[in-house]
Amino acid sequence: MKTIRLMIVAVGGQGNLLAARVLGEAALVAGLPFRMSEIHGMAQRGGVVESAIVFGEAASSLIADGEADILLGFEPLETLRALGKCHPATAVVTNLAPLPPFFAAVGKVAYPDLFELQALLRSKTGSLLAFDAAELARKAGNVLAVNMVMLGALAATNLLPMSAEHIRETIRTKTGGRFVETNLTAFDHGFQQK
């Protein structure tokens, strides 16, 4: 199969690692070859969390600059910061609800303008799907389900080598008991963003 490199970026606490884990478990069930890696050094202290999933026969689990085929961003500034991972044909899917870093939140530095941010992403990559995932998560019943909304939107792009049903099934079996229904609703809200 063709190698597909998916990069997921988020702020600590947004559930990046769980989202990556869901994709990994779904790929395992689907019988796909893949490898994953993550950088989560200071995840609980507000830092950036990155995960990489390489579907296909590649031996590396790491994605070099300019080599992500899909960039999934849970936070707009972090999506823009990860632009270096993209090439001119990369498909970008991003949440538009900002979580400003501290110095931006208290007005010491400016947070990027969201329209300019989208224009930049659009001009440097192959496609951009951008929407307010926090709002959809809230609608699904839990503002923390942004990661599931994003997975839904990612599944709807048809760029993954497994079906949305595989991912849905994994959410059903691998995410915490009482959150399953909310997670599935959040996934479906995201799925309808295409």
Add this chain to the structure above:
Amino acid sequence: MHKLLTDAPGSRMLLLGNEAIARGAVEAGVAVAAAYPGTPSSEISLNFFQLSRESDLSFEYSVNEKVSLEVAAAAAATGVRAMCVMKHVGMNVAADVLMTLAYVGVKGGLVILVADDPFMFSSQNEQDSRYYARLAGLPMLEPSGIEEAKEMTRQAFDLSEQLGEPVLLRTTTRINHSTAVITLGDIAPPPTRGGFERNPMCYVTVPAVSRQLHVRLLDNLARAEMLANGSALNFVSGSGRWGVVTSGVSYAYVTDAISDLGLTERVRVLRLGFSHPLPKDLVRLFLSGCDRALVVEEGEPVLEEAVKAAAQEGGLTLPIKGKGEAFFSRLSEYDPALVREKMATFFGVPGQGGRRGDQADLPSLPPRPPTLCAGCSHRATFHAVKKAAEALDAIYPTDIGCYTLGMLPPLSMADYLICMGSSTGTAAGFSRTLDRKVIAFCGDSTFFHSAMAGLVNAVFNNHNFTLVILDNGTTAMTGHQPHPGVDMEKLGLFGYGRIDIEEVVRALGVGHVAIIEPFKLRKSIETLKEAFTFTGVSVVISREICTLYGKSLKLPGRKPFMVSDRCRNHRECVDQLGCPAFFLSDNRVAIDPDRCTGCAVCAQVCPENAIVPAKTAAIQGGVK
């Protein structure tokens, strides 16, 4: 049941590298494991800790890496299988044990995992631990992927018993923190009781004994080289007259580069999984079939220098390159694109260039550094110390833990940091040569790990500084592991002792000891001021549980605070504390109720007393 105890040989499971290593140890029948936590190795010991509660595995969080290796070494001396896990800098702490343990050897298999951190994702240096194998004269195995990490862990125990020596299993962050599908092997309960026969001429390292043991070690090293020459962990892939010698995670990047560059028929790769001692015969045989060779390894030119020496001894004159200006760097970690481009350059084939488009016009973006959590007790302590030391021109040696983040503005409370435990020793040095107040910081776990020794030294040598111990009741930075000061019964774990830091400090003869509750600012500042005026060694213990840990223990929380309309927009809360619960709304400071933990430190800093409990503010109708 813990997933790593799943007894279903042949079934497949998605595992993190560190989980795969722990599973490999279980499959190998590890009976005793000991560790001090350290990223990127921490999940291995965390899994051992969990497994020990559901199986016969005896695991302990030791006070530091030196002790953990001593525990594991003696267990292995009794014939059971033992494992010791540490990050690369932990190896420095354990090195005293390692060097002579190599002389004494082991009976049961002993595997010492050492996790290097190229690029220093969460470390203070990027030292290359492969030198320890050379320094100690011990065999080293290096996995190139996650599946192999599990298998190699198992094989490392076998090799250790075969040679009667501990085996170093060396990983890098990208092995520890990568995830892949693993096929489970057999597990069976291992023997957990050992035996020991008195034999001082083998086990008591006085000079006369060690002279014999050094001979034994060199014999073992020669045997290890023979094994490495024939080991299936060292193999050749591909064909052609161009050679690559590599080990560890770099093998994955080399494999992808060969495929991407279409060099399958032209490049042969010697992958060294059993990398020390260097299998010189194998290396020379490989090189004799090559016109030129490139050594691909992150970190120092360890393999490169050994390969060049082996080639020279064998009279081989082919060009061999590795590190150097046009080739690989000793800095940072590698990635698939970098290895591909360097290989293209070396072999003189067209590279692919970066696939990234022109991104030169990107604006600079606001950084997102990790910060102390909202409601972190360290922020309160740092603020209190800063206020108490306002008139003092103090210098602040610090230590390793979450509180190292205190170096960032607006707190800016860190002036000097070397390694775990260095706060007390460096404070002593500063107090010898500076006419300034010296105020050192260390955490509770770090205190027990090694800062305590510096404090003993300071009392004996009559140094002059204040040590502030930031006691948040856990090893917070690496994920809330216990330490000797933790009340394990609160975690539902029985059969542990508990060492009280205050009692220790008093028993050491520290001249002035005080306790503060950092969320009570005024009282804390007074107490600190008093300690700072003491001549000699003074200690202030700042006690408040880690807010994240408290949440995970489901301790009763406090109600969040809000900014009321008494606010005059001085923003001292933001400028002095920098708590991440603050944000601006309509150009006024507001507090995110979902992040605020109700520590009330900002309420005590606000000159207008405008920050009030959320409920009170709502009643007054002054909610911003």
